[in-house]
Amino acid sequence: MAQFWKPGAEKPQLLDDEEGGVLFVFSSAFSSSSSGYGYASIEKQRQRLPVYKYRTAILYLVETHATTIIVGETGSGKTTQIPQYLKEAGWADGGLVIACTQPRRLAVQAVASRVAEEMGVKLGEEVGYTIRFEDVTDTDKTRIKFLTDGVLLREMMDDPLLTKYSVIMIDEAHERSISTDILLGLLKKIQKRRPELRLIIASATIEAKAMSAFFQTRRRRAVESVEPPLSMEPAILSVEGRGFNVQIHYVEEPVSDYVQAAISTVQLIHDKEPYGDILVFLTGQDDIDAAVKLINEEARNGGKNSSGLFALPLYSGLSRAEQELIFSPTPRGKRKVVVSTNIAETSLTLEGIVYVVDSGFSKQRFYNPITDIENLIVAPISKASARQRAGRAGRVRPGKCYRLYTEEYFLNEMSAEGIPEIQRSNLVSCVIQLKALGIDNILGFDWLASPSPEAMIRALEVLYSLGVLDDDAKLTSPVGFQVAEIPLDPMISKMILASNQLSCSEEVLTIAAVLSIQSIWFIERGIQKEMDEAKLRFAAAEGDHVTFLNVYKGFLRSGKSSKWCYKNYINYHSMKTVVEIREQLRRIAQRLGIVLKSCDRDMQAVRKAVTAGFFANACRIEPYSHNGMYKTVRTSQEVYIHPSSVLFRVNPKWVVYQSIVSTDRQYMRNVISIDPSSLTEVAPHFYRQQGPIF
DNA sequence: GAGCACTGC
Numbered sequence: 001m002a003q004f005w006k007p008g009a010e011k012p013q014l015l016d017d018e019e020g021g022v023l024f025v026f027s028s029a030f031s032s033s034s035s036g037y038g039y040a041s042i043e044k045q046r047q048r049l050p051v052y053k054y055r056t057a058i059l060y061l062v063e064t065h066a067t068t069i070i071v072g073e074t075g076s077g078k079t080t081q082i083p084q085y086l087k088e089a090g091w092a093d094g095g096l097v098i099a100c101t102q103p104r105r106l107a108v109q110a111v112a113s114r115v116a117e118e119m120g121v122k123l124g125e126e127v128g129y130t131i132r133f134e135d136v137t138d139t140d141k142t143r144i145k146f147l148t149d150g151v152l153l154r155e156m157m158d159d160p161l162l163t164k165y166s167v168i169m170i171d172e173a174h175e176r177s178i179s180t181d182i183l184l185g186l187l188k189k190i191q192k193r194r195p196e197l198r199l200i201i202a203s204a205t206i207e208a209k210a211m212s213a214f215f216q217t218r219r220r221r222a223v224e225s226v227e228p229p230l231s232m233e234p235a236i237l238s239v240e241g242r243g244f245n246v247q248i249h250y251v252e253e254p255v256s257d258y259v260q261a262a263i264s265t266v267q268l269i270h271d272k273e274p275y276g277d278i279l280v281f282l283t284g285q286d287d288i289d290a291a292v293k294l295i296n297e298e299a300r301n302g303g304k305n306s307s308g309l310f311a312l313p314l315y316s317g318l319s320r321a322e323q324e325l326i327f328s329p330t331p332r333g334k335r336k337v338v339v340s341t342n343i344a345e346t347s348l349t350l351e352g353i354v355y356v357v358d359s360g361f362s363k364q365r366f367y368n369p370i371t372d373i374e375n376l377i378v379a380p381i382s383k384a385s386a387r388q389r390a391g392r393a394g395r396v397r398p399g400k401c402y403r404l405y406t407e408e409y410f411l412n413e414m415s416a417e418g419i420p421e422i423q424r425s426n427l428v429s430c431v432i433q434l435k436a437l438g439i440d441n442i443l444g445f446d447w448l449a450s451p452s453p454e455a456m457i458r459a460l461e462v463l464y465s466l467g468v469l470d471d472d473a474k475l476t477s478p479v480g481f482q483v484a485e486i487p488l489d490p491m492i493s494k495m496i497l498a499s500n501q502l503s504c505s506e507e508v509l510t511i512a513a514v515l516s517i518q519s520i521w522f523i524e525r526g527i528q529k530e531m532d533e534a535k536l537r538f539a540a541a542e543g544d545h546v547t548f549l550n551v552y553k554g555f556l557r558s559g560k561s562s563k564w565c566y567k568n569y570i571n572y573h574s575m576k577t578v579v580e581i582r583e584q585l586r587r588i589a590q591r592l593g594i595v596l597k598s599c600d601r602d603m604q605a606v607r608k609a610v611t612a613g614f615f616a617n618a619c620r621i622e623p624y625s626h627n628g629m630y631k632t633v634r635t636s637q638e639v640y641i642h643p644s645s646v647l648f649r650v651n652p653k654w655v656v657y658q659s660i661v662s663t664d665r666q667y668m669r670n671v672i673s674i675d676p677s678s679l680t681e682v683a684p685h686f687y688r689q690q691g692p693i694f
Numbered sequence: 695g696a697g698c699a700c701t702g703c
Contacts, residue, residue: 104700132702150702157703179701284698316699341698363698376698421700429702487702516702523697581702588703643695663696 042118046084049077050240057237058082059089062167066191067199067215067234069208073241074391078202079171080115083144086167091198092143096166101149103177104347105131112136112146132487133580149179153186154487156437161190162197169200173211174384175346176420178430181448186437188215188446195230205384205417208236214448244394246356250407258359259287261404263294265357266337270309273400276354277336279344281389283363283378288313288339295337308333314340314348317523320573326350345388349395356393358386360405364418367425369454371637372462374426375662382418386410420449427451427459428490432468435475436484442473465616465686466494482592486585488516491658495613496589498682499606504599505589507549508609513582514548515658515670520578521644522569534569539646542603543655543672545610547646552578608682611674614656615683619668620676621653630655630668633679633687642667 046052051072061068072078079100086098102108112129121127128137129146137145147155149170156162168187173180187199201211212234255261262280269278282288295311312326330336330352338350342362364379381389386403393399403410422430431442439445442456463469468480468490475481479497486493492512499508514520521535538554540546551568555575558564565572586596599605611618619630619639628651630639639660641648645668647655654676657668680687 148701154703175700177700286697315697317697343699345699347699365698378698433702485703519697528695584703591703642697644697648695661697667696669697 042120046077046081046118049081050075050242051077051081054237054239055081055085059085061235061237062086062091062198062200064229065231065233065235066195066197067201069211069215069234069236070200070202070239071205071208071236072202072239073204073243075242075395076239077242078239079111080118082169082200082202083146084115084119087144091166095164097142097164098144098167098169099152099162099165100144100146100169100171101152101180101183102146103149103172103175103180105148106347107172108146108148115144115146133584149177149183153179153183153433156186157484160437161194163194165197167198167200169202171202172204172346173201174203174205174417176418176422176449178421178425181420181422182430182433184211184214184448185446186439192217201234204388208238211448212236241391243391244396244398246390246394246398247400248390249400249402250410251404252406254406254409255404258282258361258404259291262339262357262359263291263298265402265404266295266309266311267298269355269357269400269402270335273355275335276397276399277330277338277350277352278355278357279350279353279392280337280339280357280359281345281362282339282341282359283361284341285313285315285317288315288341291339295339309335309337311337311339314338314344316341316343319522344392345385350392352396353392354397354399356389356399356401358389358401358403360386360403360409360414365421365424367455369452369458371635372426372458373660373662373666380414383410383414383416385418386414422447422451423449423455425455427455428462431456431459432463432475432480432484432490435463435469435473436481440474462616463490465683466490466613467685468494485592486588488512488585491613491616492516493613495609496585496594497592498612499609500594502599502605502609502612503595503597504602504605504609505594505596506598507606509582509585509589509596510552510578511545511548511606511610512585513578514552515545516581517574517577519644520548520551520571520574522565522571527569531569534567535646537568540603541650541673542607543647543652544645544670545672546603546606549606551575555579607672607674608678610672611656611678612682614658615679615686617657617668618674618676618679619655619657621651625651637666639666639668641671642669645669645671647671647673 070078083098083100092098102111108129108131112127113123116123116127119127124136125138125141127144128142130137130151131148132151170180170183191197215234217232259282262282266278266280282291292311292313295309299307299309314326326338344350360380361378362381363376365374366377367374390401393401434442434445443453460469460473467476468483470476475484482497483490483493486496492515496508496512499505538547538550540550551570562572565575616634618633620633622629622631628640631637632639642661652673654674655671656674658670661667661669
């Protein structure tokens, strides 16, 4: 491990961290020159951040090491300060740019505007940001650029060595999103070609050792031609956070029902503890709605200990108004309980939380490459997640965290880190992106965590069947390159390409945009009947895809009205996103030479285009089936049409689906009826191999 | 008869 201290400075201490690894900590503040901006109060605030006393150390490490790993808890100020330190030290001189990536759009925007404010510059000039649909940068002026890691990956398609950047900081690396993992693998490759490029990997947890081992190049010797010599060995620096102390409580015996246990714990806190809001982590909408109802009923029925207690749900599917409720300050004499999914673990930060109740579970995605199905499964969280959850209690003052599992379980059974997303997902998009960047040997790629060979092979098979890869697993021309250019699931991209010859690109672009978001329907319990009736107003006999076209037309006709959406139980937010994605796709399609044409009422063409992308997901209803059982053509799996589909209970003989959700049954989502002859027509190579099926 | 969370030229 890298050992460094600045000559003449106090020698840093080596400390054992709690996982038994060695960390590098500086024991006293380093002197730091003022940056000279005329904002005294902001400058003072900056200096109060924990990261400030490491300023000189960070700059020295970045100068002398190709890769610097910074472990810093929330509140250390690393995200906003380090890019500024680098800029002040001259890393953006000569027209170069300092990049800092985030996994989420909101974080990119928030951090960029904060940094622009601190520097006293207009956002979009010296400090800018880029997220999908929004490029707030100026090619000539922007020196510090915040962006999502997905955008940086896309930028590599045009500039594989990312030559305009002098330093790239990958933030929140511990979250291990697919994009982060791919990016880190590629950046390691770039480093070999561009030794002058500096990487900073910022992570909240002590995964630093694994990360450091990954960036350890075989060539251990330093590059000595430069001064000071550049070490290829990663440096690790730990920066403390600024959270308050959180006292952890465990249950003595394992609980059997964590919803019930969470409710009792909330009541216990309300009964015994001083004021302060409570955040409860459960797994999904079902659990959450049930818990909220029970807590509020107890409070209303005048349970003597429950007065003043009120509970609110929090999950991604909530409307704007419901979300605002959660962020409004708690009235005096009241105690707010927010019952949330994982969304409150990383994406949203609630102020005023003093108590956290942690069920120890979350819903996680798992991919099975054999069946090619992604499942959502309630699974135990990792120690890292548990710490993150606990930390939510210490933002305003010292707090308490009640874990609904035993200490013994936490210490001995809970895994240190979660399984990285790349090992839990379908890899088609990831593989095509690597192929487009010229990485031909996917199996031999230098992964931070290697996906299973089965998953990689499955992805290669799917891409081969789509005609995106050839026999040598190289991108085909033009189809492969075109599909890679479109920022969507390759099956959807293939559907768009097919629409060109079928003269229905206008319709298919709309369908593609809708298929690439979660759902356009507004979801609320208790009003199912009204919602179903509203859906019937748009329902098309062909299936969900054509229904989406009807909704989109209606939305445009209403003048993109939010009222119209509300009246029709359609998610206004989703529709706005659909319009944006469609516009982006329209531009890309035109660049790819796709002629924008409408097929008017000829839905045959639309069905054929959908089939050209999703032929591998063809299903036939079981003969004499009275419960709507289908079998997939490829693997003969039992599947059913999802109750949210307009084809639910309609059960046409042949369908293709977009995806499968797996609960007690395997449900097909987004289903369209097809003519089986079109399968052999659009994918003869695929259906000839499968043997006689009709 | 039913939905963890993010994200992309």
